[in-house]
Amino acid sequence: MTESSHPTDAVRLSKRVAQQFQCSRTTAEQYIEGGWVSVDGQVVELPGARVASAQSVVLAPDANPMELTPVTLLLHKPPGYEAGLGLVTGATHRAPGAHGSRSQGAPQAVALLNAQSHLPEDAAGTRVLLRHFKQLECFTPLPTEASGLVVYTQDRRMARKLQEDIETLEQECIVEVAGQIADGGLQKLCHGLSFNGRPLPPIKVSWQSETRLRFALKGIRPGQIPAMCEAVGLSVRAIKRIRIGRVPLAKVPQGQWRYLQPWERF
Template sequence: MTDADNGMRLAKRLAAQLPCSRAMAEQYIEGGWVSVDGQCVELPGARVAAHQRVELAADASLLAQPPITLLLHKPPGYEAGLGAGSGEPQGSRSQGAPQALALLQPARHQAGDAPGMRVLLRHFRALECFTPLPTPASGLVVYTQDRRIARKLQEDIETLEQECIVEVSGQIAEGGLARLCHGLSFNGRPLPPIKVSWQSENRLRFALKGIRPGQIPAMCQEVGLTVLALRRIRLGRIPLARLPEGQWRYLQGWERF
């Protein structure tokens, strides 16, 4: 089948039209600078017919685009990261659970986030997660293309304070809240002081570092409580805030973990 039969690859058409190299044409296309009949097309291999109008944006640039970082409000039931994050009971990984990564798509971008930011297909490629969260849990998860942020999260995850809201059932033992704050052991090791407080009659707030798999459920069990749900609402200095469940937003340049 010839180009005439099935249209021409967009990169080839743009390269001939400008003219420029095929590699340069692909950069323009993947940068979101090229439209076909008025619609942005980001796939260099897309086929275009001879009668279709191919245009390059007037402000198109070949300057390297910075890597991005996405913040996702993961719903319960999705796997994120290595499955070894805060509060995951041993063996609690759900076989066949959908990947939270699949939620990172343009349609799930938080409304009103980052005005002027163009959401591009390349923003969803080569993303890594170093902030794992248990499959049954919900809350803040970070995906990044930025090697600096990936390295920081990978190296500092043990010292980065995480804040979680934990829904519990049962009757807490006498002096249980004080024991949650300091005095419990996990896997045979004494736990350091932890900030734990009641948020409501059945919700506890935990602020702690270096959370081990299964730690929070085990701590609660020690004082007579059963964990019903866990939601991570902060990683370091980055809050979940008003990000709706199942949606994502961009990490802004001024934000720091």
């Protein structure tokens, strides 16, 4: 069913559904985008898809034409992908303060969001729909070279909350380092360093292993963690964000994602 290869009697799927099931065009589109309509046994979620009169169009018995609830997706971003601020799908603008990746030309992390990369063990129980990957916004940027939790949302209330609260939400990162830490270096990481000419507030830093530090901090700035480590004789090999506020990355593998559950709060 493509625009270039369909019979001459083909019509838009939304028109066919509206006629066949005696409903409005708006309701027909809600059925289709909700994943309730199949054509020749295959679910089709595009109202503009063309169908011929000979093709079988079926509406699921439990179809519900209610307006779809906006979703929030939690991605485990691998290194090498860009996750910047603002509207990232169908974007016509960037959010105020948005910035590009330090690795120009890096692929967008949002491209990893699809049905195939959905965490199979996702406890949310939400039906994956094509519509869930449209009009997503990101207010939890992560450097291209870093990995870990990135949040994408369609929910305007969630977007507003993240935009307003991101400076006060504690973020937890695991940082792989190399080198010999200076005497008193751990204490300096917790309190006593400056970044961009300004003293840093007290933060929580502890050793997780011989080569890994755990940072828990608010209002993190691009380049802040590498600069802090360099100030105490360490070089950063990798950064992984494992928590934003009260929402953990948990067991989501790299390149996969899950839905934010209704009871979860940042």
